[in-house]
Amino acid sequence: MKTLRLNSNDRAVLLGSRFFEKLSAAASDAILEGAVVSNHEEHDILFHQDEPVDSVFCVSSGLVRVYRLGKDGREADIAVFPRGEIFGENAMFLGNRATANAQAVESSMIARLDSRNLRRLAEQHPDIAQALMELLCRHGQMAEDCLAEDRLLTAPQRVASYILGHCPDGSTTFSFRLPFQKNVLAGKLGLAPEALSRAFSALRRSGVTVKGRMIEIHDRQALERF
Amino acid sequence: MKTLRLNSNDRAVLLGSRFFEKLSAAASDAILEGAVVSNHEEHDILFHQDEPVDSVFCVSSGLVRVYRLGKDGREADIAVFPRGEIFGENAMFLGNRATANAQAVESSMIARLDSRNLRRLAEQHPDIAQALMELLCRHGQMAEDCLAEDRLLTAPQRVASYILGHCPDGSTTFSFRLPFQKNVLAGKLGLAPEALSRAFSALRRSGVTVKGRMIEIHDRQALERF
DNA sequence: AACGTAAATTGACCTCGATCAAACAATTCT
DNA sequence: AGAATTGTTTGATCGAGGTCAATTTACGTT
The missing domain is CATH 2.60.120.10 (Jelly Rolls)
Structure with a gap:
């Protein structure tokens, strides 16, 4: 180094x-x-x-x-x-x-x-x-957001929220590539990797397609309702 | 008002x-x-x-x-x-x-x-x-501490941690009065009131006495180990 | 392209804590 | 003091998510 x-x-x-x-x-x-x-x-x-x-x-x-x-x-x-x-x-x-x-x-x-x-x-x-x-304020907010999500949302809801955070406001259908391994995403969301995996498969029924790191959303509303 | x-x-x-x-x-x-x-x-x-x-x-x-x-x-x-x-x-x-x-x-x-x-x-x-x-930094830290405790500790451990936070460093035995209703403490710790109650009764076996709002600790080490 | 390793998924099981209901205790009000 | 209200505890049940084990899939390397 x-x-x-x-x-x-x-x-x-x-x-x-x-x-x-x-x-x-x-x-x-x-x-x-x-x-x-x-x-x-x-x-x-x-x-x-x-x-x-x-x-x-x-x-x-x-x-x-x-x-x-x-x-x-x-x-x-x-x-x-x-x-x-x-x-x-x-x-x-x-x-x-x-x-x-x-x-x-x-x-x-x-x-x-x-x-x-x-x-x-x-x-x-x-x-x-x-x-x-x-x-400092942004970082404090990040922690507070995380805390509130942990306490209020289930695993699939947290994942849905994460995905929606990457969705441009207008679109109902869109796709993006995860910026890191699912491994890391799981940790960030306070989940075991297995739980993240199951959360993704729960969201599949709401129009979310996961192929490797690529995430596709077909129905924004369904995600928001989740 | x-x-x-x-x-x-x-x-x-x-x-x-x-x-x-x-x-x-x-x-x-x-x-x-x-x-x-x-x-x-x-x-x-x-x-x-x-x-x-x-x-x-x-x-x-x-x-x-x-x-x-x-x-x-x-x-x-x-x-x-x-x-x-x-x-x-x-x-x-x-x-x-x-x-x-x-x-x-x-x-x-x-x-x-x-x-x-x-x-x-x-x-x-x-x-x-x-x-x-x-x-801002203190408040950010508070949120981060909370987040980490939520993710790392069980309910009784969080309660133990809260109690220890009120214990002066030297003493092995001490007592204090909760600064608010158990109700509020439960919320602060991210627990349902029932869970807080059960956590207290789990800690009873480790030398914690709870009478109304008064908390008595008889064995600091036992609490730290919990 | 094929191999080897690391990551992700799936299934089975189990623990923790939420929830609902009811008993109980402690305040406040009259 | 007694009644009424509110807070707390206890019991029973249930579901979400952690853990472990076994595959399966993806990816980097040759």
Whole structure:
């Protein structure tokens, strides 16, 4: 695993992300100043819960899973971050300790921004502070959404909700490719892989076709009713 | 329900809260400038999901439950806020729309801070922005903790974890009074009241005594092992 | 194309917690 | 105090989803 400065592709990915979109080029440059990027193989651990962490992380390519460990060794996914997403920012506000584990789900390029630098910039530039607040808020919302879905929806309903989240508003029929293995989707939805599989086959009766990673929806309404 | 300016007691409660603790008196005064407080009866709804909200809320006295509604009418608690806690700040960053419902669990005094004012202050004062970021982070963590516990722990384990959260570090034996009805605790832990009841009786075998709202722990280790 | 490995599916079983109903306890009200 | 209301516990039943084992399918490699 080598650590390098960002190349132009890394920069482009990060700058195109939600976090940077409202920031000026100058502000973005200041944040990325001194950032490094490193390559991680599938299953590599990026940080462990309770470990000191003095960076904020950003997925330049690949996929990262953030999860907690139960004392029996079972794992609970908190979030899954695809290319362009920032994660690990919580440690910045909690004594530089990670509150979860992070693992590369596939071979990934991970950028690291120095959190001291970011904190200093946030003090000086209200728009950076604002961007950070929006990031924290989005991540809080993600967790709340997840919690509410876990508590309110059955497995097939959660899967239906996930699919609908990928459906453009107007269309009644559409298809898309899962951005990761079903494995990972199951974890993200808080399900065992077997349960995800059964959920898909339950949805088949409502016009959902699954072939490998391809998902086809034939009747949006039926899904919404589910 | 009358709306008034804050009295000295309200101010004292808010200023003693986590959010204000690191802020200067001047900063706190500026935030509380124009704040109003109103009385709400048990079960009063403070705001509904998707409704426009242009305040940040603070519990001056009483108890507030934040929850989402499933389409079948079932409710899932996201968080419960006791006296001194701030809530509803998410709407500030999401187009002034509430992402959940909030309800007074008991007769409560609720302070309302103007969110435009707060946003403006955060732009001008880095320490206020910092306090907001810490608030957002704590609330995000709360949701993540909850999610992880839901996914990793059984009902009795969640209850044990809740009890241990109230146990001072050193002591092996101690007791405390539940800060709200079992009803509410059940919701907070994502359980039906019956399940909470059964969880308590399962813990009885591990040295937990429950009499009304009083909880007594006789063997901390046993609880931790559970 | 064929092989080997890893992922996904299916079936059988079992546990946990939701739900419904009823008994019981604790408050509040008169 | 006694009645009425509300909260809590207990019992019985049921269904959702976890786990384990056995296939089947998909995919990367040669």
